[in-house]
Amino acid sequence: MKGRPRYNTDGNWYKGNVHIHSTCSDGLLDYKQIAQLYARAGYDFIFVTDHNHTSTIEDLDNLPLLAINGVEIHGKDEYGSFFHVVGLDFSVPLPDKISFPEALRMLKSNNAITILAHPHWSGNSLSDALRHDFDGIEIYNHLCHWLNGKSYGLFLWDHMLERNPNILGFSVDDAHMLPEQPWWNGGWIVVNTESLDRENIVTAIREGNFYSTQGPEFKKIEITGSKLYVETSYVQAIRLVGPKWRGRRVFAQEGKGINKAEFTIESADHYLRIEIEDFNGKRAWTNNIFR
Secondary structure: OOOOOOOOOOOEEEEEHHHHHHOOOOOOOOOHHHHHHHHHOOOOOEEEEOOOOOOOHHOOOOOOOOOEEEEEEEEEEEOEEEEEEEEOOOOOOOOOOOOOHHHHHHHHHOOOEEEEOOHHHHHOHHHHHHHHHOOOOEEEEEHHHHHHOOOOHHHHHHHHHOOOOOOOEEEEOEEOOOOOOOOOOOOOEEEEEOOOOOOHHHHHHHHHEEEEEOOEEEEEEEEEOOOOEEEEEEOOOOEEEHHHHOEEEEEEEOOEEEEEEEEEEEOOOOOOEEEEEEEOOOOEOOOOOOO
């Protein structure tokens, strides 16, 4: 396997959510109410990603956590495929009437981090996922889990990684806080960086120095030569996942949790990501460990 190690876990871990809606589109709560709710739940940062609406940096000042602007766009592309795409670190106002291809070009031209949102729920195919050079994909969407169970994007992510090992995986809430859709705090990312500020958080996300989770935690990810060392919260399984059938695993014995594992990296591994699973079936995922 070629590339340099992606992870540097010597910094601080910061918990955040990258898919949230407010009253500026179809959410129930305003920016301040959302920030207060997530801050009380132990979050350090959020991205506000309203439908076709971009907040300004000033809108997100003076909140109890770090709030960063983003957007969610949707529509059909030139081939008739339907998409939802989240753009992180994007604050350019979108015209009221703009086609999906035009909006996606605006995100890319302004260097937004583009994420294919809830691909199973949207009915996206592998060719859809590969067509627009997305930076990442939602591998778990908590709202979709409760809406109709179509919450995972892992199948598409693995195929995307085979073609581009730098595709990032995101676990998200997609919170709206509506009475009929109250679900939140079920999928998030944890970023490792020196300090909690906009530049450091966005840079760490761009570099993939984060993991996605439904609850389990990664503590340390280290590579020395051909050896990969992982420390985690107590879980029942630690899996090293590669292309197709490739992978290794360590399981807890007789119900006793494990919190560390060591693997040998082989040259045939085009990409490798780590997946852990706790005794409640909740999982967490790294990005490809090399870049």
